[in-house]
Amino acid sequence: MTPADLSRTVLHAVRRAVDEDALRAPVPARVRVERTRPGGSGDYACAVALQLAGPAALPALEVARILRERVAAEPGVGRVEITGPGFLSFTLDAPAAGDRAVLDAVREQGLAYGHGDALRDEILQFHHAREVRAAVTAHAVRRLVVAQGARVRVSCEEASDPDWVRLGVTVDAHGTPPVPLTGIRPVPAGATAAELLERLGSDAARWGLLRPAGHDRAALGPGLLVQGEANPLFRVRYAHARARALSRGAAGLGFTAEPPPCPEPAPYPGPAAYGRHAGHAPGAERPVPHDGAARPLLDLIADHPGVLLAAARHRAPDRVARQLEAVAQAFFDFHDACPSLPAGDEKPSAAHRARLALAEAAGTVLAGGLSLLGIRAPDHL
Template sequence: MTPADLSRTVLHAVRRAVDEDALRAPVPARVRVERTRPGGSGDYACAVALQLAGPAALPALEVAAILRDRVAAEPGVGRVEITGPGFLSFTLDAPAAGDRAVLDAVREQGLAYGHGDALREEILQFHHAREVRAAVTAHAVRRLVVAQGARVRVSCEEASDPDWARLGVTVDAHGTPPVPLTGIRPVPAGATAGELLERLGPDAARWGLLRPAGHDRAALSPELLVQGEANPLFRVRYAHARARALTRGAARLGFTAGHAPHTPHGAGPLPYDNAARPLLDLIADHPGVLLAAARHRAPDRVARQLEAVAHAFFDFHDSCPPLPAGDEKPSAAHRARLALAEAAGTVLAGGLSLLGIRAPEHL
């Protein structure tokens, strides 16, 4: 069970409780589950009982008990506890099955992994200044919210800079809107699109504009072009290229990614050591990061997520090589490791695509 699956499971439990008249409260549009903090109980936690206590006119602990019984009966949920004033803490059954479900979801959805329809009811209109960072940010935010099902229109105060097109930016209209619209107002970049394209090219320019939070100064130095580990953009793109190279290398050795043979889908431990856990968790959390970035209009959150995935990928790669060495034969462990490496590469490519940045197969 993935975090998204668990969120839907809890929401289904709320609907059941309302339909059965055990709970009299409006069903929320969504339910947020978060990974349990250090020292907490279970794998994930949820505050939905606290959210519903007021509308239901019941103590949060009573609401939590109503929901606990319904969630605990769902497949994939091992244990549900009530902690504190009414938090629900979930321990998932068979963690390996959850890991496999995440990898399968990445494989099936490809670059669209993490996209959803949480914002399908929203029709948004963004308005920004005639300034390159505002334009690039609005374009990235558009991609993020559209990936979550929203419909969007973007306008600019004045006619677009012709060089914006070379940065992949499109604007639907220009001029002062008749009614106030949501503004995209990051700190100005202090440069024009033409200057940035000449110095950095489109990919590095977009990363430099989007990586800092909107209230922070954009870092647009030549370091963005350095091909070394100190450059986060290079590290992210190199991790993607390395993941793709592993797939090509495995094909030359005659094997592909997959689960261990003779192991039923969803059963048995995955053949990883502890270095795999951070990468698995980041990939599982990726849909939640994309949704939060869309809701908060914050493409910098995606960039930071990609940096974390790249870092965890290299740690995993060095500790658990997906390709056999020397005369070693490909094993079930190699196939499982390759599946995780490929999932990481897909997440990196999909995230870069949402930022409007290319993910080369070779670096």
């Protein structure tokens, strides 16, 4: 179960309680779950009972008890506890199964992993000045909210700069339309599109404009072109390219991230390959990486849909950029600690397939995030 799945599960429990007249309160549009802080109980926590206590005219602890019995019966939820004044704490059942579900979702959805329909009822009008950073930011925000199901129109105060097209920017209209507007007003770049394209090219210019929060100045110096660790854009793109190289290397060795189909159980590769499922029958489940270095990367990939939705809601493409940087760093840490390809005469094992699946998922998340920012993700650097 992913964090997004858990959020929907809790929301479904609230709706059931209201439908059954156990709770008389408006059903919220969404329920937020967060990872439990150090020292806390369970894997995730939620404050929805405190949120509903007032409208329901019940103590938060009573609301929490009503919801606990409905959430605890759901598949994938191992234990639900009530802590403090009415927080719900969740311990998920079979974490490895949840990890497999995340990797399967990335594989099935590809670059659209993390897209959704949470904003499907919203019709938005973004409006910005005739300035390159505002134009690029509005374009990226459009991509983010459309990926969450919204319908969007973007207008500019004046006729758009023709050079914006080379940055991938399109504008639907100019002038101030007579409809409710959402202004996109980041700190101006201090340069024109033509100047940025000449110095940096489209990809580096877009990253430099979008990576800082809108209220911060954009650093648009030559460091954006450095092919080294000091350049976050390079690290993100290199992590993606390295993940794709691992897939090519595995194909050259005759294996993929998918376990090979066979009518007979595959030879048991040992506890190292199956992690928590060492006691299961051979071939009964697809293994997931159990290595300690895999955990941060798995968590970041699982959190990716929530980051995209938050970035769309807050009109903040910088959140996506920071998420991609974190994924890239976790990928390198994982890759250094846990080789995805066998060395020497070593035969590909279930552990290699599991690690390759995680590396490929990381590459997909990086490519999808860059695409939402309007930046290419080359397979070779």
